[in-house]
Amino acid sequence: MNVSEGATQSAKVSLELSDGLRLQIESEGAAAYPNECCGMLFGRDVKDGSLTRRLVDRLVAGSNTFEAGEQYHRFSIDPLQQLKAERAAEKEGLVLLGYYHSHPDHPARPSEYDREHAWPFYSYVIVAISKGKPVDMTSWVLDDASRQFQSQAIQTF
Numbered sequence: 001m002n003v004s005e006g007a008t009q010s011a012k013v014s015l016e017l018s019d020g021l022r023l024q025i026e027s028e029g030a031a032a033y034p035n036e037c038c039g040m041l042f043g044r045d046v047k048d049g050s051l052t053r054r055l056v057d058r059l060v061a062g063s064n065t066f067e068a069g070e071q072y073h074r075f076s077i078d079p080l081q082q083l084k085a086e087r088a089a090e091k092e093g094l095v096l097l098g099y100y101h102s103h104p105d106h107p108a109r110p111s112e113y114d115r116e117h118a119w120p121f122y123s124y125v126i127v128a129i130s131k132g133k134p135v136d137m138t139s140w141v142l143d144d145a146s147r148q149f150q151s152q153a154i155q156t157f
């Protein structure tokens with residue numbers, strides 16, 4: 001296990017991603033470059049003693065609803081597409097756990113836009129794409145009280 005101990009600024013729940021899903025996010029980010037890719041994370045939160053494990057089972061790529069000239073620095077998933085994806089996942093016992101998007105030629109840190117449009121509970125995965133190649137991946141959870149992002153450990157397997 002790769003849980004960051006004692007990091008009070010970090011979210012308690014870590015995000016568990018298979019190598020295959022991590023590669024999928026990286027390749028979608030590389031393919032969308034120089035625009036942003038975006039999508040949804042579906043899976044389950046599983047209680048494991050006092051810990052909660054956030055297991056991602058599936059990704060659903062979203063179509064960026066911003067017009068082409070805006071896609072390089074912001075994303076928004078079509079609400080109808082999201083609703084359909086949530087209904088399909090629900091039938092398999094999966095819930096929406098969060099979102100992923102890419103930062104072309106920017107660090108894998110949330111922008112002010114990202115923070116203003118975030119909700120508590122969800123994981124926000126950001127993949128940094130530099131000159132078309134994936135270079136970093138982070139995950140963030142919004143703290144309800146402070147309205148600030150806390151970093152979330154990503155465990156790959």
Ligand SMILES: [Zn+2]
Nearest residue numbers: 103110111114
């Ligand atoms: Zn962003």
